[in-house]
Amino acid sequence: MHNLFSDFHQLVLPDADVTYYPNFLDLIKADSYFEEFKNTIPWQQDDIKVFGKIYAQPRLTALYSTNGKPYSYSNITMQPHNFTKELLDIKEKIEVVSKNSFTTCLLNLYRDGKDSNGWHADNEKELGENPVIASITLGQERYFHLKHRTQKELKYKLLLEHGSLLLMKGTTQHHWLHQIPKTAKPISERINLTYRVLT
Ligand SMILES: O=C(O)CCC(=O)C(=O)O
Ligand SMILES: [Fe+2]
Numbered sequence: 001m002h003n004l005f006s007d008f009h010q011l012v013l014p015d016a017d018v019t020y021y022p023n024f025l026d027l028i029k030a031d032s033y034f035e036e037f038k039n040t041i042p043w044q045q046d047d048i049k050v051f052g053k054i055y056a057q058p059r060l061t062a063l064y065s066t067n068g069k070p071y072s073y074s075n076i077t078m079q080p081h082n083f084t085k086e087l088l089d090i091k092e093k094i095e096v097v098s099k100n101s102f103t104t105c106l107l108n109l110y111r112d113g114k115d116s117n118g119w120h121a122d123n124e125k126e127l128g129e130n131p132v133i134a135s136i137t138l139g140q141e142r143y144f145h146l147k148h149r150t151q152k153e154l155k156y157k158l159l160l161e162h163g164s165l166l167l168m169k170g171t172t173q174h175h176w177l178h179q180i181p182k183t184a185k186p187i188s189e190r191i192n193l194t195y196r197v198l199t
Helices: 026-039 087-096
Strands: 019-021 047-050 054-055 059-066 071-074 076-078 104-110 116-119 133-139 141-149 155-160 165-169 177-178 188-195
Touching: 019 076, 026 133, 087 133, 087 165, 087 188, 104 133
Parallel strands: none
Antiparallel strands: 019 165, 047 054, 059 104, 071 076, 104 188, 116 177, 133 165, 133 188, 141 155, 141 177
């Protein structure tokens, strides 16, 4: 299929549609976005409820949108800020490649290897039947794990690099879970932007 980016890699996974674009943002841009977002985003740490117990979420987050719609997951409801120029520029660049338009960006800041994102699918009702999720990595590279919900032998590990884009669509969220595991290595901060369509 024709693609504007020659440098991309379609993962060969059943019941999924996942594409990785390692050099989506050029290095100078990726570096400056990292600094800008690290210093200017109003990062917050919410409490989540897991099996009736309250925990501080193991990362910081922020929500931005074009339509003011809140986003609820894991017993949290986040209220959005209005998009900034930088978040809009990246959104438009992703829209060209994905041929999809996004309303919302959920940002994650993983402060070190103790910060993580547990097994889940992005399958909230407001994301529609087949959610399209476009995920940008800035800063520290981290492993991204995928596992099939029912075929336990199907798993995949991918290193998400600085300036990369990971695009998940189709039936991916129906059949697969994903996570960013903790690591014992001494590592630095990673910022992740996940663009979504919220109706
Ligand atoms: O940090 C990442 O790459 C994944 C984030 C994620 O899965 C989410 O926010 O739903
Ligand atoms: Fe996710």
